Amino acid sequence: MQRIRLLKDRIARKLMLSLTIFSGLIVFIMAFGLYQRSRPILAIKPLNELLFSTSWQPSSGKFGFFPFIMGTLWVTGVAIFIAVPLCLFTTIYLSEYSGARLCKWTNPLIDLLAGIPSVVYGMCGVLVIVPLIKDHIAPFFGTFSSGYSVLAGGVILAVMIFPIIIHVSSEVFRSVPAELREASLALGATKWQTVKHVVIRKAMPGVIAAIVLGLSRAFGETMAVLMVAGNVAKVPSSVLDPAYPLPALIANNYGEMLSVPLYDSALLLASLVLLMVVLSFNIISRIILIRVERNIR
Amino acid sequence: MDRRYAEEKIFRSLTFASTVVIFLTLAFILATVIAKGISYMNLAMITQTPKGGYYLGKEGGVLNAILGSLYLAGGATFLAILVSLPVVLYINIYSKKESKIAAFTRFSFDVLWGVPSIVYGAFGFTIMLFFGLRTSLLGGIITVSLLILPIMSRAIDEVVRMVPTELLDASYALGATKLETALKIVTRQALPGIMTAVLVAFGRGIGDAASVIFTAGFTDSIPYSLFRPAATLPLAIFFQLGTPLPEVQGRAYASALILTSIILIISVVSRALTGRFTRHVVK
Incomplete structure (x- = not known):
């Protein structure tokens, strides 16, 4: 009896350890798998040309990712530009001004916002934002736009990254010791001065990490952007131009990629590039967050 | 002043x-x-599969996609539990609290959590090419389970971490092995939190489209085998919205309502669960 129990324990330990090691290695397996599949194209074209050439004609063997990379950067840039101030102010309000009572109500709502599927966001974008841009915003600036544009993609992405930026930066704000605030208030500073000079200064690294996490989320978001950004393989020159972000390119061509030579290899290389960029963003911000956490303890 | x-x-x-x-x-x-x-919702939407000419505005519903999504997310959640629970129990009970492997595993889950779902889709696709699988329910399940693994593991880890050390010590003092402590004490103590984590992961899995577009494919019939393609609600919304016909687009709105309702129900249930299943919880 005793022996069987110990044996079970030992077997379970080995099994659990191997599962743990496996799950720690998933990232590497992913990168390796995608690299293997993208080798055929890397073998004949230098990475430089692939990343910085603007001609995209898969049927004649030209794979230049530059328009797609620029599309992603534009859309992500607009999203960050909209989301960062809104999210920071909201976080300040929720963690500094309003009491804990309101947070009890708002936290589940923010979680809900995070849980809405990206297709539903995309649909709302098609229904509301695209017509808005087409009928009101573009005419206001005296130009024409179909509505499917960098701006539409950016607005939708901004809404999609609200939850993560608010969530992470709230946690960072919460980790700023109350004594610091009290000391500042006791010296006669107003609440806003305390926030500006004490809390934000202390929370800065964590807030940057939160923004970078939001950025990487926006960078890789696919379906919603695919639905509203217009998908024209040209480098956009204004926010009212259509864009074709990298993730949308991958998702849009799954059907034909096996029939054109090197096409699948090119798309999996695009996934690899996406993975690498997002991984480095994530690793940086997680390291900052771990440091922040350690400083407090 | x-x-x-x-x-x-x-x-x-x-x-x-x-x-x-x-x-x-x-x-x-x-x-x-x-x-x-x-305004586009009707009984046919949730009780029928697409009939001939559905995408031209003829009759039918999206039962194929509703069931496909439930099977897919259900299967993926099940697979993810099989991996994440042992991993979390290992890093919290077998390995030492501040050990390198625990820190590394948490870190890699955090990083995986940020990987976009389209990359999971592309990776799932390379796995399927490797094993010679075609687009199928199984391929979708594997891909989505990878996608929700980090979400589930980190959420379960948060609750398992909170289990008081005294409880573990009491169990060891009575002569229980680590495995017995893990299964009979820790999982029971953390059960409400584990349920919430599982539901959150299920919700994430059912709403994701980019990862299944390569791997699960799409079909108009209800999936009856793991090796056949399966329709999913997010893709049904995407495809219907892409058609030029207003009636079919209207069905996309109705499908989105169905999907959003499922997500809302999950989120309400998981909130309600927090206070339940506490029969075995030591306070």
């Missing part, structure tokens, strides 16, 4: 206004989905 108070007032109202904007956006999205969806 006055300038300081003016500044205080301005920024206070600015922060308040931003908060209002963010929550109004959420309300607006939900209102749009409900208002648009309800």
Whole structure:
């Protein structure tokens, strides 16, 4: 009896350890798998040309990712530009001004916002934002736009990254010791001065990490952007131009990629590039967050 | 002196206004989905599969996609539990609290959590090429289980970490092995949190489209085998919205309402669960 129990324990330990090691290695397996599949194209074209050439004609063997990379950067840039101030102010309000009572109500709502599927966001974008841009915003600036544009993609992405930026930066704000605030208030500073000079200064690294996490989320978001950004393989020159972000390119061509030579290899290389960029963003911000956490303890 | 108070007032109202904007956006999205969806909603949508000419506005519903999504997310959640529970129990009970492997595993889950779902889709596709699988329910399940693994593991880890050390010590003192402690004490103590984590992961799995587009494919019939393609709700919405016909687009709105309702129900249930299943919990 005793022996069987110990044996079970030992077997379970080995099994659990191997599962743990496996799950720690998933990232590497992913990168390796995608690299293997993208080798055929890397073998004949230098990475430089692939990343910085603007001609995209898969049927004649030209794979230049530059328009797609620029599309992603534009859309992500607009999203960050909209989301960062809104999210920071909201976080300040929720963690500094309003009491804990309101947070009890708002936290589940923010979680809900995070849980809405990206297709539903995309649909709302098609229904509301695209017509808005087409009928009101573009005419206001005296130009024409179909509505499917960098701006539409950016607005939708901004809404999609609200939850993560608010969530992470709230946690960072919460980790700023109350004594610091009290000391500042006791010296006669107003609440806003305390926030500006004490809390934000202390929370800065964590807030940057939160923004970078939001950025990487926006960078890789696919379906919603695919639905509203217009998908024209040209480098956009204004926010009212259509864009074709990298993730949308991958998702849009799954059907034909096996029939054109090197096409699948090119798309999996695009996934690899996406993975690498997002991984480095994530690793940086997680390291900052771990440091922040350690400083407090 | 006055300038300081003016500044205080301005920024206070600015922060308040931003908060209002963010929550109004959420309300607006939900209102749009409900208002648009309800006028196209009917019984056929949830009880029938697409009939011939469905995408030209003829009769039918999206039962294939509803069931496909439930099977897919269900299967993926099951697979993810099989991996994440042992991993979390290992890093919390077998390995030492501050060990390198625990820290590394947590870190890699955090990083995996940020990997976009399209990359999971592309990776799932390479796995399927490697094993010679075609687009199928199984391929979708494997890909989505990888996608939700980090979400589930980190959420379970949060609750298992909170289990008091005294409880573990009491169990060891009575002569229980680590395995017995893990299964009979820790999982019971953390059960409400584990349930919530599982539901959250299920919700994430059912709503994801980019990862299944390569791997699960799409079909108009109800999936009956793991090796056949399966339709999913997010893709059904995407495809129907892409057609030029207003009736079919209307069905996309109705499908979005169905999907959003499933997500809402999951989120309400998981909130309600927090206080339940506490029969075995030592307070």
